[in-house]
Amino acid sequence: MTSRQLMHRSEAAVSIELETPGMTLNIGPQHPSTHGVLRLVAKISGERIDEIEPVIGYMHRGYEKLSEVRTYAQITALVNRIDWVSGFANEVPFILGVEKLMGVEVPERAQWIRLILTELARISSHLVFMSSFPLELGASTPLMHMLRDREHILELIEDVTGGRFHPNFNRVGGVKPVYGGGSKTKKQSMDLPAGFFKRTLKAMDLMEQSCRDIDTLVTGNEVVRARTIGIGVIPSDKALEYGLTGPNLRASGVAYDLRKVENYLPYDQIDFDVVSRTGGDSFDRYLVRVGEVRESIKIIRQAVDLIPAGPLQTKVPRVLKVPAGQVYSRAENPKGEFGYYIVSEGGKMPYRLKIRSTSFSNLSILPWILKGQLIPDLVAIMGSFDFVLGDVDR
């Protein structure tokens, strides 16, 4: 801190002779490092950011309002488009909330399938992070390597659900891929396709290899370390104050994971660790995610062993009517806590759906953390937050 103060004093000494007014730099909405259409209005002096104001809403699609005129089944198809890199994980908390309101008991096997697919979505989302974060720092090769490896995960998800990004696999009372509801096709069981577990285990081996690759390419790279260690440090109290969740919070030393806290899926039967680090800088946020991929591999391997046989769906009425009431349902998404506040008045559609999207809450710390940083550090910090603009603007 002292060197910063010294620098400011020297700058002040210069400005006596030479008036140097600040410059306003408009970063975005079309800018390579804003992951889409985030706009940052930065007041800079030289390359140092004096003040920054994020402007969001360029991608507002109004999902909360849309949901008020959609049935619950239709909303399931909508919500996996909020954070498109982890579509399946977005469906889970919503469908859990509806099930809680209706008091539906979900069969064991369906819960385990949800668990496996959520973890697959987590791996795929973190692989996107592991590809985009080095790209912000200027390395383009991890991008291609990680997207190549993500393809194995997407193939698995497509195999089960029929969709690579938007599975729309959850039904109230269980899981089911879209397949006819008529007398002929209804009797067909839509269980996991044959050989799925074998392919999953094989893909997990490949994921371990890609974790080793990313360690070689990025973690061990001294340029990455020089760019990220000690950059954008968020102390744990600030992280809690600004409502960070997920890997961003755990990198600051708060080992808070809804998978351990709430047990919304049978996570209690699985032995896994919550990855957390204490540094709170960009590099730690990156390391937490790499560690979580390793944990997810562990979880999926155990789940493949533990998954019971049985039905996939409980009997629910064909026309879903949710009894009046309200519920807040949340889950640990790849990016953090993802919650839905569902208010029902007893109809086929919710009266109100509030979406607590992760990236929006995580981005609220931007003005604080970016103040006084350099422009190159801005991309190193923003990249480490792993936000998706669809998740911010909803």
Next chain:
Amino acid sequence: MNAWLELGITLVVILVVVLVSALVTIYVELKAGSHMQARIGPYYAGGRWGWAQPLADGAKFLQKEDLAPAKADGPVYRLAPYVVMMSAIGMFAVIPAGPDLVGVDLDLGVYFVLAISALATLGVLMAGWSSANKYSLIGGLRAAAQLIAYEIPLILAVVAVVIQAETMSLNGIVEAQMATLFTLGGMDIALPFILTGQIVGFGIFLVAAVAELSRIPFDMPIAESELTMGYLTEYSGIRFTMFFLGEYASIVGFSAVAATLFLGGYGAPFLPESLANIAGPFVLLAKVAVLVFVIIWIRFTWPRLREDQLQSLAWRWLIPIALVNVGVVATFKVVF
């Protein structure tokens, strides 16, 4: 009249060499880079292996509108790409590809190469300043800061070579590396400078050259993820092509300079004197190809540093090491 004809031929040859080497470098970067990233890169252009992709890209750029921002400083904005291009062409004029295959055999060839290559940064600064764009401005100023930091270790590394070769003529430096060092079993052994005490200098030169070329890991003046395209942000069409070709020609140019200064230039061991003019260009080309590949390879592996980290690398590590290197080389020269 004869002198004019000779000058004309020299100019045409140099222009062709510059353009062809730039296009080939672009192609190699497209192709090698994509294979490093588990892709295959251009495939269909030209019928096989996409060899015509750089030409197709060039043709596309030529068709694009040549835009200039309304508030741009017109003449400076338009002149900047030519300055960059000129500096790249100028480098090729003095690099010897054989004892007689040299555009102009200057006595101060080393001096000329360093001076003309530094001019490219002037073009970059002009582009950044005149574009009337804040990203361009930051990019241009970063390039200028980079030049100041990196010209010094670059020159110091070359000074050590000049001391060892006792000449500033590029031809003379190559000949100094072809001079017999010792005789082993009846064979005259000549070694390039990299094996006779210039390995540190070579490393410094390579790092500084990459920084001067603003390639990853030192591509802060462009830095897509920070400054969109840095000083190139506002350029389009033919002027962008000039920058682009200039950049890649400079890669080849700097590699050729490094090959000449440290790797023995057109000379190769066991190459008879009589063949030097014929085989020389190919020997030089092979050495240049290796260096160009290393620069491309680095680009597709490493991320970029920060501007202040680059400055600290230059001032706190490279310049002291280079100074010590010059001192050591000079001491050896005097003692032995």
Next chain:
Amino acid sequence: MSRGIKFAIPGLLKGMGLTLRTMLKKAPVTMYPDVKEIPVPRARGVISLDAEACTACMLCARECPDWCIYIEGHKVEKAPSKPGGRVRTENILDRFDIDYGLCMYCGICVDVCPFDALFWSPEYEYSEMKIADLLHDQERLGEWLTTVPEPPALES
């Protein structure tokens, strides 16, 4: 600041080794127009229509989240099967269009169809130069029916 640079060599060189190894390996690329990727049987590529089975009940059109299914039908009176029986009415399908420019491939229509008239086909090559051409009519949707695969074998 320089602590990373001090020990710069190993990590940087290891990364370069990885890129070189990748370069020498064959790239995992499907040369698309020449070699076609085979989608999984459950892939949601395009919706096919069995017009025989459709009764124009409009369930799919109503359940579609972005209302991209257009159905028109009319009722005809059917003669009673035995003399003296009740006269029944039957829905006849006149028009069944799906606008793939709007469709978001959620599959709810296939899910809700009570008469097994809609099926997913994994075909994906139906891009058009004009967005209006993405409106597939009854005939076009019927052609997709031949590409519907058998449901895959299941994990026990």
